[in-house]
Amino acid sequence: MKRAAFIAIGLVVALGAAAWLATLSPAVDVWLYRRAAAQTMAVPDAQLAAPGELSVLLVGTGSPLPDRSRAGPSTLIAAGDSYYMVDTGLDSVRNLMLWRVPLQKIAGVFITHMHSDHIAELGELRLQTWVAGRRAPLKVYGPPGIERVVAGFNEAYALDTGYRTAHHGAAFLPPAAADLVAVPIEPNVTALETAGLKVTSILVDHGPVKPAYGYRFDYAGRSITISGDTSASENLAHRASGSDVLVHEGLSPELVGILGDAATAAGRLRAAKIMHDIPGYHTSPVAAAHIANDAHAKLLVFTHLLPVLPNAIAERAFLRGVSDVRPDGVVLGHDGFLARLPGHSDAIEQTTLE
Numbered sequence: 202m203k204r205a206a207f208i209a210i211g212l213v214v215a216l217g218a219a220a221w222l223a224t225l226s227p228a229v230d231v232w233l234y235r236r237a238a239a240q241t242m243a244v245p246d247a248q249l250a251a252p253g254e255l256s257v258l259l260v261g262t263g264s265p266l267p268d269r270s271r272a273g274p275s276t277l278i279a280a281g282d283s284y285y286m287v288d289t290g291l292d293s294v295r296n297l298m299l300w301r302v303p304l305q306k307i308a309g310v311f312i313t314h315m316h317s318d319h320i321a322e323l324g325e326l327r328l329q330t331w332v333a334g335r336r337a338p339l340k341v342y343g344p345p346g347i348e349r350v351v352a353g354f355n356e357a358y359a360l361d362t363g364y365r366t367a368h369h370g371a372a373f374l375p376p377a378a379a380d381l382v383a384v385p386i387e388p389n390v391t392a393l394e395t396a397g398l399k400v401t402s403i404l405v406d407h408g409p410v411k412p413a414y415g416y417r418f419d420y421a422g423r424s425i426t427i428s429g430d431t432s433a434s435e436n437l438a439h440r441a442s443g444s445d446v447l448v449h450e451g452l453s454p455e456l457v458g459i460l461g462d463a464a465t466a467a468g469r470l471r472a473a474k475i476m477h478d479i480p481g482y483h484t485s486p487v488a489a490a491h492i493a494n495d496a497h498a499k500l501l502v503f504t505h506l507l508p509v510l511p512n513a514i515a516e517r518a519f520l521r522g523v524s525d526v527r528p529d530g531v532v533l534g535h536d537g538f539l540a541r542l543p544g545h546s547d548a549i550e551q552t553t554l555e
Contacts, residue, residue: 246303247554250279253544255423257446258554260297261290262504262534265318271536272296273318274505276427276448277307280398280420286310287416287427289322294329296536300554305334309393310381311400312343313429314413315350323381324354328361331379338382342392342400344412351383388412389440397421403440405431407482417441421544426498430505432481433488438495445542445549447498448534450505452483453519460508483507486519490526500549501527504534 250256256279261272273290277297284306286293297304307330313319323341330339341351362379386392388404399419407413407430415429415437426441428434428449441447461476484492486503493501510516516533523531532538537554 244301246301249277249284249302249539250281250541251543252281253421254541255280255418255420255425255445255544256539256541257425257427257448257502258302259448259502259504259534259536259538260286261293262506262536262538263290263509264505264507266507266509268509271506271509273321274430274450275322276504277302278418278425278427280396280418282306283308283396283398285400285418286326288313288319288429289326290318291321294322294325298329300537303333304330307335307339310339310341311392311414311416312341312347312350313405313415313427314344314407314410315346316410316430319430320350323350324358327354327358327379327381331362331374332365336375336378338378338380340384341381342384342386342402344388344414345385347385348383351381355380386414388414389436392416401440403429403437405429405434405437407431410482415441417444421542423542423544423546425540425542426496428484428489430482431484433484433492438492441492441496441498444496444498445547446500446502446540447493447496448502448504449489449492450484451486451489451503451519452480452507454480454485455521456508456515456518479507487522487526490523490531493530494527498530499547500530500532500540502532502534502538502540506534 249258258277260275260277263271263273272292274288275290275293276287278285286307327339341347362376366374366376386402388402390402391399392402393400397420401417403415403417405413405415405428413429413431415427417424417426417440424444425446426444428437430450431437457476457480461473464473464476490501510519520533539552539554541550
């Protein structure tokens, strides 16, 4: 019996050694990579909305403060098979690609205002939607001044466009389709109406940034309003009235104040000044809850979170007092949060893209 046991152990060790040696073989390396590549390429594209359905995807829920877990502010609206971006924060395009969102379906971009954290990846969105198969220039809607921003990104990527067309061919990457096209819009007007989708610009208060907008999307009897950056805004509450989902920015004055105090104590006076300055043109979570109630929004989703919330304790502190105003119908947003609104229904289906 002992001899049989020793023989069995020896066989296991030998097989293990053989398997380990096999992993060192270049042929095995290539075989493993080929398997992984096949599995990766077989993953289907994400479907964000069914026909006749409106949905909202939080692409980036962060702020200018560096955050490993959150991209810069960016939101995607899907109206059936047509997608629209609201702002293009840092790393937003990377998230879309990781989630296998079909970029060629992006039919337009709405910019809330021209702060750098909201326009950071317009150039990369321009490039990647073109590479994905976009066949016409991409319209970028925004406040007056959007013309300068769009012209700058087109110029910055002009050489890159020429290189890629020369390399892959104009039939594959038509140069006439590469550019962004600016569409300046006025506040509180219908910015776009197409195929049953209506997009309305909403003047908000983010001075000295003037004008700054939020946007409301109405489709198939459902509605989603995005605040953009703003202090508490009565106009936003009024024009968001009856929204199924209100995606609202949030800044905790208490937590930002603590950061400011810590920066002062550490001698980081420039950081302390920024922490002192920013609360005045943002909205506290409690104030946003009041706005959602005034608008009779079914679901309030926080985004553009300030400051960085590294753990559950910080998240709890950020939301302190919100439940006193709004006991339910509140979500602390995270990158990949998806709310789907079936047409002509009251349902709100919440999930997360991985």
